[in-house]
Amino acid sequence: MATALATLMSKPAVDLARHRTPVERLARLEQALGPDAPRLLVKRDDLLAFGGGGNKVRKLQLIAAEARRAGADTLITCGAVGSNHARVTAATGAALGWRVILVLNGVAPDPPTGNLRLDHLFGADVRIVPRREDRAAAMEAAADEVRRADHVPFVIPVGGSTPVGAMGMARAVPELGMDRVTPDVIIHASSSGGTQAGLVAGCALVGSRAHVIGVSADEPAEALATHVEQLIDSMAVALGGRAGTLLGPHPITTDDSQVGGGYGVSTPAATEATTLLARTEGIVIDSVYGAKAMAGLIARVRAGTFTKDQTVLFWHTGGLIG
Ligand SMILES: Cc1ncc(COP(=O)(O)O)c(C=O)c1O
Structure with a gap:
């Protein structure tokens, strides 16, 4: 494990955000949730100081280094019109002096708002397609066009969720140790x-027994868990180990109870979670991801899933601009 951790930490990375993010106690939220609430903490990746912040910055640091090694000068990726990943990819391209093509599905607000507005500000070439299913072909066409112009494209799959992108998140886990934080549970969107x-892989690599619970913003729990496991196994192999070695002591836990009407469709529980966190802690979460994850955390606390002596860490993945 020590060798794999050393390999992970020495992976080439583009230095987009230099500082580790703080962990804070959510004491007033604990109080609001009653005397049996566990100790609640938040990891503030929303404060990552690059391109609007959030989890995607951590992924892009490694993905951009991979693209650089491949000789790329153009990043191509996709997402929904309000994608945080697209926004951070646009910012990364701007910081490296590369061109960025974003294939975004949905209806673009006119004039552009939120992440889309920043995509334009960062200078990305934005191409709107009607549906999710149209994205792959549009990215392929964009890559062909870039090659024909004698440039080198690097296509990043949706969300930057490649084994290399996931390693960017895994590299964040040792930060908890630096702050002497040892959560029993980590909940995130x-x-x-x-x-x-x-x-999950980061916890396995540092020997943390934290149970990671992913609250789905859109995907069915089983399909998401299968995909997560495949990514973890690919990471294990890429770090010189064997599949199965980075899975940790708990089953891959994905919770789709907060999805409601689907991607980007809010629910009463998500609205309540957003309001409660804002009014107890002054911390804002986004409606697409963070609100559903916090709703999942609150539902578990209210159902008595945790004991009072447990520490539950909410990993704030950013997304406020959306
Ligand atoms: C703010 C925010 N939180 C969480 C997620 C989920 O991360 P992942 O796609 O790696 O599962 C995303 C992106 O999809 C996001 O933008």
Whole structure:
């Protein structure tokens, strides 16, 4: 494990955000949830100081280094119109002096708002397609166009959830040790699986027994868990080990009870979670991801899933701009 951890930490990375993010106690939220609530902490990846912050910055640091090694000068990726991953990819391209093509599905607000506005500000070439299913072909066409112009494209799959992107998240886990934080449970928003894969593998690599729970923003729990496990196994192999060695002591846990009407469709529980966190702690979460994850945490506390002496860490993955 020590060798794999050393390999992970020495992976080439583009230095987009230099500082580790703080962990804070959510004492007033604990109080609001009653006398049996566990100790609640938050890991503030929303404060990552690059391109609007969030978990995608951690992934892009490694993915951009991979693209650089491949000789790329153009990043191509996809997502929904309000994608945080697309926004951070646009910022990464800007910081490296590379071109960025974003294939985004949905209806673009006119004038652009939120992440889309920043995509334009960072200078990305934004291409709108109607549906999710149209993205792959549009990215392929964009890559062909880049090659024909004698440039080198690097295509990043949705959410940056490749084994390399997930390693970017795994590299965040040792930060908890630096702050002497040893959670029993880590809860976060999950969608394309890379964040959860990284956190599970990172815990295994540092010897943490934390149970990582990914609250799905859109995907069915079983499909998401299968994808997370595949990513973890690919990471294990890429770090010189064997499949199965980075899975940790708990089953891959994905929770789709907060998905409601699907991606980007809020629920009463998500709205309540957003309001409660804002009014007890002054911390804001986004409606697509963070709100559903916090709703999942609150539902578990209210159901008595945790004991009072446990420490539950909410990993804030950012996304406020959306
Ligand atoms: C703010 C935010 N939180 C969580 C996630 C989920 O991360 P992942 O796609 O790695 O599962 C995303 C991206 O999809 C996101 O933008």
